[in-house]
Amino acid sequence: MLNELKRRNLKISGFYCPEVKHEGRRIGFKIVDIWSGKFDWLARVDYPGKIKIGKYTVLEDNVNRILADIESSTSNSDIIAIDEIGPMELSIKSMKDFILKVINSDEKPLLAVIHRSLKDSLRGGKVYTITLDNRNTIKYEILNYILINFKKT
Template sequence: MIKIFVTGPPGIGKTTCVYKVFEMLRLYEYRVGGFITREVREGGKRIGFRIIELDEGLEDWLANIHGTSRYRIGKYYVFIDKLDSIINSIEKRIMSYDALIFDEIGPMELLSSKFNTFIQRTLNIRVPTVYTVHHKISNELNKRFNTRYENVLYILTTDNREGMPLIIWRALSKYLTRDTT
């Protein structure tokens, strides 16, 4: 089994990269679970992040500059309850997926103890998984989480980002299986 980690500086295209992998998986009719985090802009300024569950399309705020929450990262209020709700939805069906994608493991998400426990679980189940990792925590992943499976770290750069979705797809596809019963 494989666990693929994608990291790189902010704005390099980590979400775009793994979303392209998601689209390839869907094209070949694989069932994909997980979530993508998208930034939201107003008047050219980032106001927050939405979290989108990939299987059923559930969507909610992960963080924004408006609202209230006891959790905060910089200028953003982080809505742990919304993240936990998305995690609950994925967790119910986790073993029914052919692959998983989680965008991202970052400071906001790591505020949730449920998220931490859930990510540790995904590292030790027999489902090929792709994670994006915030650049500031990519070095501490081994301290925070451990897996018994093969894991690969790709660092996204302006030079490799166009070809990276295909590289990830090829690495992932070796582990994809379908139940033929």
């Protein structure tokens, strides 16, 4: 979806958090700045640290370094995208503050994936529920909604 928005010359800031596997086993997650492509570890298994989510240690210093770039790029973007808003992302105060700021702002449209455990606590805007049955087609509905309702400033 982001590639389609970029193809339409929309500038996108924000982040996504892909899983990282080694020999078929998930060993952690990265955090990737959409604007610059910079990335670092968000969380890793078997790693020392104070913030634990399940078997993962959340790496606050790494996230704060990337978050500084993410925050500065939002003023230049048309849309903010976050994939995903989940317990790991909300476990870091600076990240939680950033997420709440963009959720509560009318300044920029926000396209976000919200972890199922938070679906009732983070509401606002138009909410879509993705299922196995609709996951291949709903992206077009979401894209059309964004393009129809988006007004580039």
